[in-house]
């Protein structure tokens with residue numbers, strides 16, 4: 001395939017400039033160069049049209065100078081200067097030929113169709129093009145088409161426009177949405193599909209998804225349900241298309257066996273004809289995966305994937321199943337947290353919305369058997385629930401150390417919410433233990449000081465009953481011994 | 494700060510437009526284009542509407558500028574949102590559409606939310622008749638200006654904060670804050686549109702992933718269950734985008750954006766005033782126990798942030814003054830602030846065959 005003459009010309013010019021300038025950051029240099037070129041060319045083009053259109057134009061963006069009195073601390077200079085800005089706006093029109101405007105004669109594409117869906121207007125400023133170009137920090141592009149129209153009265157420094165990222169796509173954005181899902185209320189209404197796998201297969205699958213951030217934060221149960229839900233999909237032949245760029249996507253795939261090529265057509269979808277798939281950008285073998293965006297919502301596929309060997313095997317997972325597994329688990333866990341919280345006498349006066357706020361902010365941590373969760377004498381700043389597993393309470397003052405055993409739903413360290421006294425006991429994981437926890441600072445930010453909450457409306461406080469000696473809690477008594485509250489009796493503070 | 498000023502925001506009456514601003518109103522200002530909206534009862538069927546122009550297009554909807562047929566001068570204008578039933582069903586958005594209508598009804602007459610006048614359906618579409626915001630989307634002003642000055646950004650952020658406080662007080666999460674959904678009215682105030690993802694959640698969490706990629710919060714991306722706190726996150730993104738011209742998290746691909754959001758690391762240019770930087774950082778906080786707006790003081794804490802220094806919340810809410818950018822309308826139906834859209838050919842997917850109607854139409858019974 002021969003390259004277009006115009007392209008060769010451009011590349012030659014660039015090569016000459018590079019050998020002259022010997023830049024350190026080659027990529028940045030190229031980006032700047034092409035931006036300059038683009039701007040020059042568009043300006044030329046516009047200049048040939050502008051004499052007529054500009055004069056007939058009414059500037060629709062004039063600022064109102066008679067409004068919006070200066071109640072603001074004078075930042076950034078004076079009030080809005082309508083007339084001056086109006087003139088600048090029109091100049092800006094000329095210097096910013098690639099910016100979307102409202103005047104059709106200036107529109108460089110992307111308008112007039114469905115916003116955001118037309119390929120032509122998008123990514124005009126993307127220096128790399130192509131998928132996977134990845135994030136870049138804002139660049140300092142000389143001669144960027146986004147030079148600020150501003151003078152001294154604007155927000156930024158005089159050269160504010162210079163740090164505008166040239167690879168940001170400025171088009172209108174459309175919203176996205178998954179199917180609306182509501183958690184089932186009774187436990188047995190929905191159970192996730194299970195497609196049997198060998199433990200080898202499970203391990204391979206786990207490894208394949210482990211570095212994918214959509215899976216990274218799943219807990220053990222979600223993780224295993226998700227892996228079990230993956231369904232085998234044989235691709236028997238070479239040259240079979242698994243997904244097609246531009247089509248809507250519902251599945252995520254992991255490669256078990258075989259090889260696949262990934263193609264991207266810069267038009268945004270596969271086109272008819274022999275080169276319709278576009279450019280081959282990469283290939284994927286066993287352990288690789290693709291199509292993850294489909295697990296979030298229904299969006300057009302960003303690439304075409306085609307098999308390059310025979311006898312391939314994929315594992316597939318659909319969005320609704322994935323999202324339902326996550327939701328049902330989270331939902332159950334949240335209700336469990338709220339139930340746990342209800343058991344804590346210290347927090348008995350919380351109303352439902354407050355409990356759900358706390359449940360919302362709880363974090364989890366897992367300890368292996370034998371690990372120390374909190375240590376006697378250490379400063380305490382979190383309270384904990386046991387979500388899974390068994391732990392033991394030990395105290396140095398106790399002969400033999402052992403005090404008692406804690407199970408799912410038991411909590412400890414809640415007095416850390418009240419005071420900064422050191423931990424009065426050590427808690428050791430006896431099995432693998434999963435705890436949910438919240439720090440004192442977080443609690444106070446959400447609901448204010450615990451002392452205030454206790455004082456609120458607990459009638460028992462007035463009757464000399466110890467609210468910390470409730471059924472589920474144990475270490476009230478332990479922590480409290482050292483706290484400023486006497487024998488566990490909260491004091492009006 | 495006056496707390497009672499905000500309590501008031503919860504049931505804000507619409508001040509009659511002509512009672513405002515006697516002194517700084519320009520006579521020829523087309524503010525009364527919308528003010529006359531109650532001169533005659535609004536139309537109740539699409540046959541009663543003259544479709545003037547498409548104002549906007551969504552995935553399964555079109556928004557039209559319409560005027561009632563048989564209308565005398567002065568002309569009343571409305572925005573008519575038409576949603577195609579087939580697409581609503583196909584994209585499993587039935588619930589969202591129901592929410593949109595019922596929440597708009599709940600918010601009737603809030604000054605910064607487009608008022609719903611009527612809703613109806615015909616065989617293949619649902620319709621929502623709305624107050625028309627002639628200034629177009631904030632999006633257009635922002636992209637043209639590239640950046641807003643601090644006072645401009647502060648003004649819009651403040652009005653939107655009042656909207657969020659109002660919605661949250663009613664147990665409503667909005668879930669799609671972005672410049673494209675913020676309209677500017679004739680006097681330069683904001684009008685929030687597109688309640689397609691709004692939902693009454695009360696104090697509970699909800700699970701459906703929805704929003705706009707750059708504005709999604711980490712808990713939505715990670716499917717952890719989300720609540721009203723997502724709107725405060727989005728406000729942080731919006732403030733950043735207003736003052737810098739681009740959002741804090743962007744990448745070439747949606748997945749690239751989501752990775753950055755989940756990382757929640759934001760870079761700020763050094764010249765950015767510390768108040769702006771601080772409010773963005775506090776709103777765009779991943780830890781829900783530390784996110785501004787989600788803590789004990791709720792929205793009040795947002796209002797008290799030094800970013801809003803100088804804002805008189807009561808005055809703001811009474812719309813005493815005009816906004817910083819006023820659309821210059823040359824005649825009542827002037828749509829220069831809207832992009833031009835070609836009316837779309839109905840795609841095959843959008844047709845609503847009898848079989849589909851028989852199976853699904855009951856879903857729209859209450860619309």
Ligand SMILES: Nc1ncnc2c1ncn2[C@@H]1O[C@H](COP(=O)(O)OP(=O)(O)OP(=O)(O)O)[C@@H](O)[C@H]1O
Pocket residue numbers: 173174175548549550551552553554555556572574607623624625626627629630673674676686687688689
């Ligand atoms: N009341 C109104 N007055 C003027 N213009 C409006 C009004 N309501 C909506 N629009 C225009 O129509 C566009 C689309 O409306 P809306 O966001 O409600 O539809 P949508 O289908 O939910 O869109 P999307 O899926 O893109 O978010 C808006 O962004 C705006 O430009």
Ligand SMILES: [Mg+2]
Pocket residue numbers: 175551673674687
């Ligand atoms: Mg919208």
